[in-house]
Amino acid sequence: MELKKGKPKGRAKLFGFLLFILFFIIFFNLDNIFPVKHFSVADIKEYKSDFPESINTYRLVYDIYTNKSGISTAGEKEILKSLSKNGIDIALITDCVPFSSSLEGIYGNKVILSKCNRENNVVSYGNLIISNDSSGCREIFNLTKSIKFDILYLSSLFKFFLFQLFSLEKAYSQLEDFVNFDIDFDKISSNLCYISGVGFYSRFTFLNGKGGFSLLNVDYTLPIVINKIYTFDRLNSNLVYSKDLVFNAIKNGNLISIFSKDIDFDVFVKETNSIKPVGSLVYIENNPEIFVNSENKDILIAVYKNGYLSKVFEISSFRLKPESEGFYTFIAYRYTMKLPFGIYTGVRPVAFLGSVFVQ
Numbered sequence: 001m002e003l004k005k006g007k008p009k010g011r012a013k014l015f016g017f018l019l020f021i022l023f024f025i026i027f028f029n030l031d032n033i034f035p036v037k038h039f040s041v042a043d044i045k046e047y048k049s050d051f052p053e054s055i056n057t058y059r060l061v062y063d064i065y066t067n068k069s070g071i072s073t074a075g076e077k078e079i080l081k082s083l084s085k086n087g088i089d090i091a092l093i094t095d096c097v098p099f100s101s102s103l104e105g106i107y108g109n110k111v112i113l114s115k116c117n118r119e120n121n122v123v124s125y126g127n128l129i130i131s132n133d134s135s136g137c138r139e140i141f142n143l144t145k146s147i148k149f150d151i152l153y154l155s156s157l158f159k160f161f162l163f164q165l166f167s168l169e170k171a172y173s174q175l176e177d178f179v180n181f182d183i184d185f186d187k188i189s190s191n192l193c194y195i196s197g198v199g200f201y202s203r204f205t206f207l208n209g210k211g212g213f214s215l216l217n218v219d220y221t222l223p224i225v226i227n228k229i230y231t232f233d234r235l236n237s238n239l240v241y242s243k244d245l246v247f248n249a250i251k252n253g254n255l256i257s258i259f260s261k262d263i264d265f266d267v268f269v270k271e272t273n274s275i276k277p278v279g280s281l282v283y284i285e286n287n288p289e290i291f292v293n294s295e296n297k298d299i300l301i302a303v304y305k306n307g308y309l310s311k312v313f314e315i316s317s318f319r320l321k322p323e324s325e326g327f328y329t330f331i332a333y334r335y336t337m338k339l340p341f342g343i344y345t346g347v348r349p350v351a352f353l354g355s356v357f358v359q
Contacts, residue, residue, distance in 0.1 A: 030155040032336045037347040039300060039312045048317040049291045051266050052275045056234050060090040060227040060246070060255075062130075063142060063197030066103065066114075069095040072200065074218045076103050076112075083110050086223040086261075089235070090246055092116075094123055094197075106237050113243055128247040130195060137193040137250060140352055141259060143175065143225050144199025172220035176260050176350075188307045190327045193279075194352060195250055196257035198225040223261040230254040230268070230277030253279030257352040265316075265332060266293040267353050278354035290320045290356050292330060300344070301353075304329040314338075322358045329355040 026033075065072040066079065074082075083091060093103055093114035104114040117124050122131040129136025139145075156174045163171035200221055229249040235242045249255060254277045256267055267278040271286035282288040292301060294316035301318070303311045306326045322328060330353035336346030 027155055028159065031152055031348075032346045034152060034345070035347050036343060036345050038342050039302075039314075039344060040342055041300070041314045042311040044313050044315060044318050044320070046315050046317055047291075047319045048293050049270075049319065051293065052268060054232060054275060055268060055277050056231050057266070058089040058229050058231070058235065058246075059087060060092065060229055061088055061198055061200075061222050061225065062092040062195050062227060063094045063139075063144075064091055064200045064222070066093060066095055068097055068103075074200070078218055079112070080107055080110060082218045082222050085219055088222060088226070090229075092125070094118070096123065104239070106239055106242065109235075111235060111239075111242050111246065113246065125247065126243075128250060137195050139197055140194040141196040141225070141257060141349075142199045143197070143221075143259075145197075168217065168220055172217065172224070173261075175221065175224055188304060188329050188355070190306070190355070190357065193251050193253045193255070194257065194354070195227055195255065196225050196259065196352065198222060224259065226258045226261070228256050228258065228265075230279075253354055255279065256354045258350065260334070260350045263296050263299075263332070263334070263350050264294060265296075265351050265353055267291065267330065267356075269356050278356060281357045281359060283359050284322065284325060288322060288356070288358060290322065290328060291318075292320070292353065293317050294332075296332075296334075298335055299350075300333040300335060300347075302331045302333065304331065322356075325358050327355045327357045329353075 061083075064079065065074070067073055067075050079091060083089070089109065090111045090113070093112060094116060095114065096116045096118035103112050105112060113125060115125065122129060122135065124130070124136070130139055132138060160171050160174040163174060198221060200216065200218065227250075229246065231245055231249050231254065233245055235245060256265060256278060258265065267290070269276050269278070269280060269282055269288050269290045271282050271288050273286070276282060296316045299314075299316040301313045301316065302309060303313070303320065305328055307329070310328075316332070320328070331349060332351035332353060333347050334350045335344040338344055
C-alpha cells in the first residue's frame with residue numbers, strides 16, 4: 001500500500017520561526033559582537049588631574065555642506081541653531097563654492113569659516129591644507145567617507161531606520177557604529193596634523209544627481225564627530241584673529257577627535273615649570289607627564305610610540321611619564337564585553353587623542 005505524504009508538521013514550522021528569531025537577534029546585535037580583538041593590557045594606576053585653567057578648549061565640526069552646495073538642505077540659520085543646541089563653537093564649511101563664502105563670520109560666540117578651495121580631494125582654507133597625503137593635515141576619519149557596505153554596516157543601518165520610529169536620539173546613535181573599523185592608525189606620522197570630518201549631507205542624491213531624499217538631521221548628526229582644539233588665547237569678535245587662532249591650533253596638532261557624542265576626553269602635558277596642550281613639544285629633562293582625562297567606562301586606551309602600538313590600558317584616566325624620546329599617540333576604543341584571555345567584543349575606535357612629542 002502506498003503511504004500518503006503528510007502535511008508539514010507544526011513542529012517544523014515552530015523550528016523555522018525560532019530559527020528566524022535567532023537570526024534576527026544575531027543580526028540585530030552584530031555590532032555588539034564584532035569586531036572581536038585581543039589586547040594584552042598593561043597595568044597602570046587610575047589618575048585624574050584637574051584640567052588646567054590656562055588652556056581654552058573649543059568644539060569644532062569639519063566637513064559640513066550647506067544648501068549652497070546643491071547636495072544639502074541645511075541653511076545658515078539651521079546650522080547656527082544646531083551649533084548652539086549641541087555646544088559646538090566652530091564650524092568649517094566645505095561647500096567651497098564662491099557664494100557660500102558669505103556664511104563666514106562671527107555669530108555671537110559661534111564661528112563659521114567657509115572660504116575654502118577644493119581641488120583633487122584637497123581642501124584648503126588659506127594656509128590650512130587638509131588632504132590625504134603629507135601636503136597638509138590628514139583627515140584621519142570621516143563619518144560619511146568611512147561607511148562600508150558590509151554586514152556590520154547593514155546591521156547598524158537597519159537599526160538606524162527602525163529606531164527612527166521610536167526615538168530620533170536612539171536612531172542617530174547608531175550612526176556612530178558606521179565607523180570604519182579598519183582605520184590604520186599604524187600610519188600615524190610625526191610630521192602630520194590630523195582632523196576628522198562629519199561629512200554632513202542632509203540629502204543623498206541618486207540617478208546622476210537628478211533626484212534625492214532627505215536622510216540626515218543636522219541636530220543629531222553634527223555632534224557625532226567633534227574635533228576639540230586647545231589654545232592659550234581665546235576666540236573673540238575679530239574674524240581674522242579667530243581664524244588664525246583656529247587654524248594654528250589645527251596645524252600644530254593641538255586637537256583631538258571624538259567619534260561618539262556621549263564621550264569626552266582631555267589630553268595635556270605637564271613639565272617642571274609649564275603646562276602644554278596635546279600636540280606640544282616637551283623635553284625629557286623637564287620631567288614631562290602626559291595626562292589623559294575622561295569619565296567614560298568600558299574604554300581601552302592604546303598608546304602608540306613613534307607610530308607603533310606600545311601599550312594598551314583598560315582605563316580612561318591616567319598619567320604617563322615618557323621613558324625616552326619619541327612621539328606618543330593615544331587612541332581610545334570602546335568595547336561591549338570583556339572575555340577571558342584578553343578577548344574584547346564590539347571593539348571600535350571612538351577617539352583619536354593626538355600626540356605629544358618628546359625630545
